[in-house]
Amino acid sequence: MDIQLFEHHPIIGYRFIPGLKARLEHEGGGYLVRVNDAGFRSEREFVKEKGDKFRILLFGDSFTAGDGVSNKFRYSDLLESLIPGIEIYNFALPGSGTDQHYLTWREIAKEYEHDLVVIAAQVENIRRVAARHRMSITASGEHVLLAKPYFDLGPDGSLTLKNVPVRKEPLKEEDLPEEDREFVDQGGRMLWLRQLVNKMGGPVKEMAQKLSNYQPLPEYDNAEGREWQLMKAILKHWTAEIEKPVVIMPVPLYHYVEETASADGYRARFAELEDWKGATLFDPLPGYYAVPKQERRGFRFEKDLHPTPAHHRFLAESLAKVLQNFTGTSAEVATAK
Amino acid sequence: MSATILGISAFYHDSAAAIVRDGEIIAAAQEERFSRKKHDPRFPRKAVNYCLSEAFIEADELDAVVFYDHPLLTLDRVLKSILSAAPRTEDQWLKASRSILGTKLFVEDYIKDILKTDVKVYFTEHHASHAASAFYPSPFEEAAILTFDGVGEWATTTLGYGEGERMKLLKEIDYPHSLGLLYSAFTYFTGFKVNSGEYKLMGLAPYGEPVYADIIRDKLIDIKPDGSFRLNKEYFGYLDTDRMTNDRFAELFGGPARTPESGITRREMNLAASVQNVTEEIVLKTAHYLRGLTGKKHIVMAGGVALNCVANGMLQREKIFDGVWIQPAAGDAGGAIGGALLAAYQKFGAKREMNPTGRDTQRGSYLGPAFSSNQVRAFLDRQSYPYTRVEDKQEWADTIGEALADGKVVGYLAGRMEFGPRALGGRSILGDPRRAETQATMNLKIKYRESFRPFAPSVLIEKTAEYFDLDEESPYMLLVAPVKEERRLAMDLDKFRGGDDDLLEVVNKPRSDIPAVTHVDYSARVQTVHPDDNPDYYAVIKAFEKITGYGVVVNTSFNVRGEPIVCTPQDAYRCFMRTGMDLLVLEDCLLWKNDQPEGEKDESWKTEYELD
Numbered sequence: 001m002d003i004q005l006f007e008h009h010p011i012i013g014y015r016f017i018p019g020l021k022a023r024l025e026h027e028g029g030g031y032l033v034r035v036n037d038a039g040f041r042s043e044r045e046f047v048k049e050k051g052d053k054f055r056i057l058l059f060g061d062s063f064t065a066g067d068g069v070s071n072k073f074r075y076s077d078l079l080e081s082l083i084p085g086i087e088i089y090n091f092a093l094p095g096s097g098t099d100q101h102y103l104t105w106r107e108i109a110k111e112y113e114h115d116l117v118v119i120a121a122q123v124e125n126i127r128r129v130a131a132r133h134r135m136s137i138t139a140s141g142e143h144v145l146l147a148k149p150y151f152d153l154g155p156d157g158s159l160t161l162k163n164v165p166v167r168k169e170p171l172k173e174e175d176l177p178e179e180d181r182e183f184v185d186q187g188g189r190m191l192w193l194r195q196l197v198n199k200m201g202g203p204v205k206e207m208a209q210k211l212s213n214y215q216p217l218p219e220y221d222n223a224e225g226r227e228w229q230l231m232k233a234i235l236k237h238w239t240a241e242i243e244k245p246v247v248i249m250p251v252p253l254y255h256y257v258e259e260t261a262s263a264d265g266y267r268a269r270f271a272e273l274e275d276w277k278g279a280t281l282f283d284p285l286p287g288y289y290a291v292p293k294q295e296r297r298g299f300r301f302e303k304d305l306h307p308t309p310a311h312h313r314f315l316a317e318s319l320a321k322v323l324q325n326f327t328g329t330s331a332e333v334a335t336a337k
Numbered sequence: 338m339s340a341t342i343l344g345i346s347a348f349y350h351d352s353a354a355a356i357v358r359d360g361e362i363i364a365a366a367q368e369e370r371f372s373r374k375k376h377d378p379r380f381p382r383k384a385v386n387y388c389l390s391e392a393f394i395e396a397d398e399l400d401a402v403v404f405y406d407h408p409l410l411t412l413d414r415v416l417k418s419i420l421s422a423a424p425r426t427e428d429q430w431l432k433a434s435r436s437i438l439g440t441k442l443f444v445e446d447y448i449k450d451i452l453k454t455d456v457k458v459y460f461t462e463h464h465a466s467h468a469a470s471a472f473y474p475s476p477f478e479e480a481a482i483l484t485f486d487g488v489g490e491w492a493t494t495t496l497g498y499g500e501g502e503r504m505k506l507l508k509e510i511d512y513p514h515s516l517g518l519l520y521s522a523f524t525y526f527t528g529f530k531v532n533s534g535e536y537k538l539m540g541l542a543p544y545g546e547p548v549y550a551d552i553i554r555d556k557l558i559d560i561k562p563d564g565s566f567r568l569n570k571e572y573f574g575y576l577d578t579d580r581m582t583n584d585r586f587a588e589l590f591g592g593p594a595r596t597p598e599s600g601i602t603r604r605e606m607n608l609a610a611s612v613q614n615v616t617e618e619i620v621l622k623t624a625h626y627l628r629g630l631t632g633k634k635h636i637v638m639a640g641g642v643a644l645n646c647v648a649n650g651m652l653q654r655e656k657i658f659d660g661v662w663i664q665p666a667a668g669d670a671g672g673a674i675g676g677a678l679l680a681a682y683q684k685f686g687a688k689r690e691m692n693p694t695g696r697d698t699q700r701g702s703y704l705g706p707a708f709s710s711n712q713v714r715a716f717l718d719r720q721s722y723p724y725t726r727v728e729d730k731q732e733w734a735d736t737i738g739e740a741l742a743d744g745k746v747v748g749y750l751a752g753r754m755e756f757g758p759r760a761l762g763g764r765s766i767l768g769d770p771r772r773a774e775t776q777a778t779m780n781l782k783i784k785y786r787e788s789f790r791p792f793a794p795s796v797l798i799e800k801t802a803e804y805f806d807l808d809e810e811s812p813y814m815l816l817v818a819p820v821k822e823e824r825r826l827a828m829d830l831d832k833f834r835g836g837d838d839d840l841l842e843v844v845n846k847p848r849s850d851i852p853a854v855t856h857v858d859y860s861a862r863v864q865t866v867h868p869d870d871n872p873d874y875y876a877v878i879k880a881f882e883k884i885t886g887y888g889v890v891v892n893t894s895f896n897v898r899g900e901p902i903v904c905t906p907q908d909a910y911r912c913f914m915r916t917g918m919d920l921l922v923l924e925d926c927l928l929w930k931n932d933q934p935e936g937e938k939d940e941s942w943k944t945e946y947e948l949d
Contacts, residue, residue: 003905004712004715004716004719004907006715007711007714007715007718007719008715008718008719017709017711017712017715018711019709019711020709020711020712021390021393022390023386023387023389023390023393024386025382025383025386028453029396029451029452029453029454030386030389030396030452030453032389032390032393032394032395034393070395168718168719168720168721169719169720169721170719
């Protein structure tokens with residue numbers, strides 16, 4: 001039984017099925033997923049009014065939602081044990097882009113009182129914001145295309161939401177309108193090669209990476225490129241709407257963590273956000289370099305590139321140091337258990 | 338000491354997993370339901386995953402994993418048996434060694450590799466697992482225990498007793514002498530599939546006469562007064578070939594085995610009746626002996642032979658014991674529950690808590706996954722399948738009851754999936770038992786299976802005596818009981834008795850005012866429905882009764898022939914669209930066939946599932 005995890009959402013595209021409780025088979029031994037009534041992976045129900053705790057709203061994709069690990073091993077959940085007096089509402093949605101995170105904020109999250117917003121922009125999101133459809137695998141293992149919402153960037157910097165209400169039914173690639181065919185997110189470049197290499201497992205994948213010097217995200221190389229301009233505009237509009245402080249954290253892919261691809265492009269682009277009013281950029285990449293290379297290899301699973309529990313622990317400890325500046329907690333950050 | 342234990346049965350047929358916490362069964366499921374491969378024998382990784390999901394624990398929170406039999410003892414039996422008939426058994430050795438050396442001996446590595454944890458793995462003995470699965474969930478503080486199956490390590494039959502947390506096996510009959518293998522030999526010889534067609538043979542028995550019973554007793558099996566027996570090895574093929582019977586066996590019964598899927602003749606009907614007759618004799622004699630041996634007032638049973646509900650019904654009516662309880666997953670799958678319970682009580686010191694209502698602790702055998710209305714709607718909405726959501730429970734039950742009363746056939750998925758081979762109102766196809774044509778329609782247009790196969794009734798517990806001569810509850814459809822005399826209709830069977838083998842002719846004859854669930858011998862395989870076990874299903878039957886005056890419906894498993902019973906809403910929808918069902922119930926969502934999108938008639942089940 002391969003369980004269906006998501007339900008259709010007319011604006012965001014999809015979300016976790018509210019109230020779902022499941023264990024998913026995985027090369028790491030399997031992991032537990034609990035979804036609250038709001039439709040997000042969480043051990044607690046979300047409450048609109050804030051209590052005494054410093055509340056952080058967190059947005060991101062599968063890296064933040066915790067694909068491959070149980071809720072309690074995610075960096076969001078570990079942070080709560082690292083910094084006393086905080087609570088984190090994790091609104092992350094696997095497979096989504098920053099555009100959908102922004103929509104999650106607009107449609108659902110902004111109603112929840114909060115003190116801080118953290119936007120975890122996994123660097124691949126640049127490709128997802130430019131996409132109109134995304135390749136998805138159904139519960140029965142079938143590859144289908146699902147429509148997603150997207151923004152059109154106007155010459156004046158305005159954003160126009162398109163593709164909503166999002167179509168419910170899956171599509172086959174050949175059924176896509178001609179004009180949409182170049183806007184399909186296949187999950188990266190060189191789809192067939194990646195699939196083949198992933199199937200063959202760890203050592204082959206590493207060798208292929210070394211030999212090909214594969215650069216996963218050339219979209220960041222051009223500051224004026226369409227994708228980055230769109231991504232930046234989304235972040236700009238979003239941070240402008242948030243009345244509380246915002247932390248933007250680009251989350252690196254393993255190629256950058258393991259230094260098999262150059263991170264210069266994406267780091268340069270995100271550095272452009274450093275001066276934004278009310279927003280703090282936290283680039284965790286330099287922190288990774290302090291960890292021995294061998295240990296960094298353990299930050300992803302053998303086949304699955306998602307963060308392992310060790311990687312989540314690393315992210316939690318890195319981010320905790322930044323968050324303390326906002327929480328007012330002077331206590332020394334404990335080591336995550 | 339609190340302990341959570343995972344039980345596993347695998348590598349023979351019907352692999353399964355179960356999880357038990359402090360002696361309480363939390364979840365259990367067969368791998369076939371998830372893998373969609375009938376009787377799947379592979380390591381039950383999906384069933385294990387489900388059990389951990391239901392308990393909602395990490396693998397490293399398990400205190401132990403228990404495998405339901407002992408691979409080394411099995412290897413011992415296989416080696417000795419094969420050596421005794423060598424060199425004719427070379428092929429058998431190759432097959433057996435692949436299974437045992439290839440998987441069973443390395444089960445510990447398997448578990449650790451899949452769960453990525455260093456949990457301690459224990460091994461029990463096969464029949465101890467069966468015995469534990471029968472005794473611990475039963476409603477009896479103490480009871481005699483009887484297990485019968487094909488073969489475990491060496492044992493094929495065991496007799497013992499249980500008291501509180503203790504269990505002791507006193508006697509056993511060893512391979513190759515096996516009642517299970519005798520029954521399977523006839524299953525094979527009558528053209529059905531071994532380890533799955535036994536219940537078909539049982540269903541065929543009432544059409545025949547036990548004319549071969551004396552030959553079986555004279556030539557094939559020596560039955561002692563205490564029920565113990567020895568098979569005459571000269572007639573069986575399973576010792577030295579990959580066939581169950583040999584040429585001498587065929588000579589005894591007038592020619593070669595029936596070719597699978599060919600017409601069923603009077604010979605097969607009579608063979609079925611004959612081996613059934615012999616089986617009942619052994620069960621009753623053994624039960625008598627066991628009563629004297631243990632002095633216990635109640636009996637519990639497990640092992641594949643305990644699925645013979647005709648023999649069970651006879652045992653219940655004979656009143657050798659005051660009470661009979663049979664593990665609903667009596668076959669090897671149930672070994673997963675048994676192994677885990679055995680470890681819970683005998684290794685981890687769990688205290689046995691009896692059900693305060695006096696009923697069992699098997700929880701209606703609703704031990705599998707459930708799907709919330711949110712999950713169902715997520716699936717239906719994503720596909721844009723038209724449905725009506727009926728949140729009011731009474732209105733929901735009334736709608737289904739009305740459909741049934743109107744002669745509609747209803748696919749029904751609600752609540753947790755059953756553990757064991759029977760659908761009990763969690764994953765069922767329901768129909769109106771009053772209609773003479775229901776049996777043939779459901780067999781041929783919905784289940785696509787042999788026309789002679791009978792359907793079972795689900796009856797409101799308090800109305801049981803109005804329909805059947807049954808004075809005990811039968812929540813697991815494991816007892817066959819006579820339909821009340823006053824409900825029966827005389828049947829003109831002269832043509833059939835005169836030698837016409839047309840089973841359909843007999844099937845279509847009205848036999849009672851509930852013909853669809855009345856077998857040709859006026860018996861029925863009864864499921865009594867208790868509101869504590871399944872309030873929703875109870876409400877549906879109650880609604881049907883409100884309209885028709887009949888507190889009983891037809892209940893058959895939700896699948897087509899050769900397909901494992903459906904598990905998920907997706908499985909159910911697929912099966913619904915492939916068959917002539919009229920209404921599909923997926924929790925509180927109702928789907929009418931006529932509203933569904935027109936598609937090509939889906940015949941793919943015929944190639945997708947190997948016929949059983």
